Amino acid sequence: MIALFARDIRLATRAGGGFGLGLGFFLILCTLVPFGVGPSGATLALIAPGILWVGALLACLLSLDRIFALDHEDGSLDLLATAPIPLEGVVVIKAAAHWITTGLPLVVAAPIFGLLLHLPAIAMPWLVAALLIGTPALSLLGAFGAALTVGLRRGGLLLSLLVLPLYIPTLLFGAEVVRRGMVDAAPLTPLAFLGAITLLSCALVPFAGAAVLRVNLR
Amino acid sequence: MSLLSVQDLAVARGGIRAVEGVTFAVSQGEALILRGPNGVGKTTLLRTLAGLQPPVAGTIEAEPDAIAYAAHADGLKGALSVAENLRFWARIFGRDKIDASLSAMNLTDLAERPAAHLSAGQKRRLGLARLLVTGRKVWALDEPTVSLDTASVGLFASSLRAHLAQGGAAIIATHIDLGLPEARMLDLSDLRAQPGRAARPAGFNEAFA
Incomplete structure (x- = not known):
């Protein structure tokens, strides 16, 4: 399992691996929004929590179809399914590797992007905390969607349509944490819900993902 | 003692039965073509034997985790070197020595080369070294x-x-002569399924059959 994790991280960081793709997308979004909305700090601060979370969500979506599709194309997935590690473990490891390569860089870089959008300094810790707790759910739910569409050619559109509704609770509570953090009004409540969503996907996705992979590999 | 025995097996592809009534057993040191x-x-x-899809009918008896499957696709990552690819699969199967496998497939000189730069035949050799x-x-x-x-x-x-001599067995789908006169043959064209029999329940239940 550690071998699989190490391989996925190594593949992502080598040429053509897509590491930084999500980060670049996030950067583009956060620099373009002020141009579109106008330079008024008050307006930007108002929409910053929503923009930051929508950006994180779309950046995550961008690389989802790579989770299983590449391994399916070159035959690794068939071989992994016949290997002595459980398919549930493969799903968890793949989701974890996806989070390390797309979610974690976003968490680390989020304060800079918050600055671009005039997010008040008082909300910064809440932004980082919300992304840290919420983005694993994005990777896990995305891994389930990727497992569901693995056999399809150009399954990206279907994958986005399937996964987006699952992302909505995370988006709602995630943006709410940052919004409440700005006005210092009990952000812990939505943060607890965010944590609950992540834990729930942690518990369900490995089994659901492995089950749909088995059906798709037939 | 037989390593793998198959009784009256029927397999399906795309919901249609392909072959049925397949019965054979392979013991240590035997190859079946x-x-x-x-x-x-x-x-x-072969995919059914490897456990990638369930049989439509019949039974497969083998020890758990006894079968290594090698398909048309070799499961190689172009961005990793030959040695890295092979070491990955070795660690997945709980082993760490890869030198013997590299030299058995004459890949030692290519060990540090990225798999993307290998020729088709060299990739195949790496795929077989994985076995x-x-x-x-x-x-x-x-x-x-x-x-x-x-x-x-x-x-x-x-x-x-060498694998057969060490008590292994092999089931090989091939069109060419491998130079294994001792191997048994199984011609599947005689076992072609009768048309008209559905493989699985159609519709929604198909996914759960």
């Missing part, structure tokens, strides 16, 4: 010699013979 025209169901049968690091007893091979030159086919045949 599957023959039959394209599309008869050799790959489907050696699995340490599993029964090899289920789907046309292992595709794109190999004569010398590499010889290399593969000698690895196979």
Whole structure:
């Protein structure tokens, strides 16, 4: 399992691996929004929590179809399914590797992007905390969607349509944490819900993902 | 003692039965060669044996985790070197030695080269070296010699013979002569399924059958 994790991280960081793709997308979004909305700090601060979370969500979506599709194309997935590690473990490891390569860089870089959008300094810790707790759910739910569409050619559109509704609770509570953090009004409540969503996907996705992979590999 | 025995097996591809009534057993040191025209169901049968899809009917008896499967696709990552690819699969199967497998497939000189820069035949050799690091007893091979030159086919045949001599077994779908006179043949064209019998319940229940 550690071998699989190490391989996925190594593949992502080598040429053509897509590491930084999500980060670049996030950067583009956060620099373009002020141009579109106008330079008024008050307006930007108002929409910053929503923009930051929508950006994180779309950046995550961008690389989802790579989770299983590449391994399916070159035959690794068939071989992994016949290997002595459980398919549930493969799903968890793949989701974890996806989070390390797309979610974690976003968490680390989020304060800079918050600055671009005039997010008040008082909300910064809440932004980082919300992304840290919420983005694993994005990777896990995305891994389930990727497992569901693995056999399809150009399954990206279907994958986005399937996964987006699952992302909505995370988006709602995630943006709410940052919004409440700005006005210092009990952000812990939505943060607890965010944590609950992540834990729930942690518990369900490995089994659901492995089950749909088995059906798709037939 | 037989490593793998199959009783009255029927397999399906795309919801249609391919072959049925397949019965055989392979013991230690035995090789079974599957023959039959394209599309008869050799790959489907091997995937079923490997556990990638359930049989429609019949039973497969084997020890758990006994079968190593090698398909048309070798499961290689172009961005990783030959040694990294092989070490990954070795660690997945709980082993760490890869040198013997590299030299058995004449890949030692290519060990540090990225897999993307290998020729088709060299990739195939790396795919076959992966079988050696699995340490599993029964090899289920789907046309292992595709794109190999004569010398590499010889290399593969000698690895196979060594595997059989160590008490392993192999089931091989192939169209060419591997130079294994002792291997048994199973011609699947005689076992082609009767048309008109559905493989699984149609519709929604198909996914759960």
